[in-house]
Amino acid sequence: MNEDGTRTAAPELAAEDFRSIGHSLVDQLANFLAGLSARPVTSGETPAQIRNAIGSSRTLPETGTDAATLTSAAAELLAAHSLFNGHPRFFGYVTSSAAPIGALADLIAGVVNPNVGAWKLSPAASEIEAQTVRWIAEFIGYPAGGGGLLISGGNMANFVGFLAARAAGAGEGLRRHGVAGAGKPLRCYCSTETHTWIQKSADMSGLGTDAIRWIECDEQQRVRVDRLRAAVELDTERGERPFLVVGNAGTVSTGASDPLGEMAAFCREHRLWLHVDGAYGGLAAKVPGAAPELQGLAMADSVAVDPHKWLYAPLDAGCLLVRDTATLLNAFSYHPAYYNFETDALNYYDLGPENSRSFRALKIWLAFQQAGRAGYTEAIAEDIALARHAFELFRGHPELEAVTCNLSICTFRYVPRDLRPSVGSEETEAALNDLNKRLLTHIENSGYAFFSNAVLDGRYLLRLCIVNFRTSVRDIESLPEFIVEAGAVVAQENQVRKK
Numbered sequence: 001m002n003e004d005g006t007r008t009a010a011p012e013l014a015a016e017d018f019r020s021i022g023h024s025l026v027d028q029l030a031n032f033l034a035g036l037s038a039r040p041v042t043s044g045e046t047p048a049q050i051r052n053a054i055g056s057s058r059t060l061p062e063t064g065t066d067a068a069t070l071t072s073a074a075a076e077l078l079a080a081h082s083l084f085n086g087h088p089r090f091f092g093y094v095t096s097s098a099a100p101i102g103a104l105a106d107l108i109a110g111v112v113n114p115n116v117g118a119w120k121l122s123p124a125a126s127e128i129e130a131q132t133v134r135w136i137a138e139f140i141g142y143p144a145g146g147g148g149l150l151i152s153g154g155n156m157a158n159f160v161g162f163l164a165a166r167a168a169g170a171g172e173g174l175r176r177h178g179v180a181g182a183g184k185p186l187r188c189y190c191s192t193e194t195h196t197w198i199q200k201s202a203d204m205s206g207l208g209t210d211a212i213r214w215i216e217c218d219e220q221q222r223v224r225v226d227r228l229r230a231a232v233e234l235d236t237e238r239g240e241r242p243f244l245v246v247g248n249a250g251t252v253s254t255g256a257s258d259p260l261g262e263m264a265a266f267c268r269e270h271r272l273w274l275h276v277d278g279a280y281g282g283l284a285a286k287v288p289g290a291a292p293e294l295q296g297l298a299m300a301d302s303v304a305v306d307p308h309k310w311l312y313a314p315l316d317a318g319c320l321l322v323r324d325t326a327t328l329l330n331a332f333s334y335h336p337a338y339y340n341f342e343t344d345a346l347n348y349y350d351l352g353p354e355n356s357r358s359f360r361a362l363k364i365w366l367a368f369q370q371a372g373r374a375g376y377t378e379a380i381a382e383d384i385a386l387a388r389h390a391f392e393l394f395r396g397h398p399e400l401e402a403v404t405c406n407l408s409i410c411t412f413r414y415v416p417r418d419l420r421p422s423v424g425s426e427e428t429e430a431a432l433n434d435l436n437k438r439l440l441t442h443i444e445n446s447g448y449a450f451f452s453n454a455v456l457d458g459r460y461l462l463r464l465c466i467v468n469f470r471t472s473v474r475d476i477e478s479l480p481e482f483i484v485e486a487g488a489v490v491a492q493e494n495q496v497r498k499k
């Protein structure tokens, strides 16, 4: 406290300091972006090296340090010791490049700092979130007139959809009495290719993972609706209560899409909630070249999509869309005495589990306007076309085996010439699994490209997923030779190890 009662508090930054520090930080980050493609995809360091670099053994500093030094050092530190999912040859998991306007949006959001829990605390930001949610629905062809909200990611968006379905399916008593209030044991249905959010949801919601009925897939990793029907009918006969069917719009492993239209018809007939996990593929629903099955998501009661995947928003941003906003209010709303938030607009704390909420919408809202529907459609279509191109190149190479290609995910493996004749035999399959597993790590450590893996029918596969507007045709065309050369090195090491 100053003598005259004014304050120069330690966390404050004077406007002129904010200006100069901000300007030099933006210069530094612009240089980082300009040089990104020349860096290795990952520094590939060990935890000990990283801890050493950040000074993990230091205890909490007692006194403060100049902000300019800190921000510049932090930018430097992260540029030197990170994995860059914004690199043109990052193809791992479903992790996208971030549109730079999103970083600028986050700066605005951080400075204005609206609390998007309540409308009164975030008048413009709440309305921008509402519009962003409507635009996402419009972009994927989900009916207008519904609602939804932004949340941290696909797992949480799916969880919110799960809880909305549970509240709708289990009746009045559930929210007070817990799952026992549902009377009968609740059951949900999804394919064996469904992402692990379903286990977390069944677990966290008190149903337990045994409430999940895992339904078999066909040979293209799509759920078998005949098996789904049989499972629902069997449980119903046994006096259990089916309440939810989950459809995949782009599975996490291979990008397969379930027959959503057929599933929707089945759910209507049995009065079951259809939730679509479109965390990855949902955003491609209206993009030319994407699987036509995706269009069926328009008939779902709820759909989860991930703007931090195929809308290239910086982490984090997931989104749950619902056909009827009342279903979220029925699942989440409480009205504590200490809130004075009555309004005829939306209070987002009423629609989901979060209370105070960050302004996630701005980065999506601005990017939608920067690129437009056409710009996004083209970027996503190009990602899909590049994955297809990779698949064809792998298929044409004598030492690569291309296995699946859906949306922008393609799976494949390295098969050296000497093992090709015996592919399928137990011994060769085991050797190939071991070889490709080692190859994945070898490629990671090379810093040239980054893949992840999939396991299909016991085969260990490399997996390339392009949600990356920086990847070029040249990046893709460089891959077969790079992979096969790396494969030969790993095969050689294997032989040396065996001796």
Ligand SMILES: *Cc1c(COP(=O)(O)O)cnc(C)c1O
Pocket (backbone or CB within 6 Å): 094, 152, 153, 154, 155, 156, 195, 197, 250, 251, 252, 277, 278, 279, 280, 306, 318
């Ligand atoms: C990525 C993904 C998730 C999980 O989303 P997060 O944003 O990582 O929480 C769920 N389902 C599918 C199909 C995904 O691809």
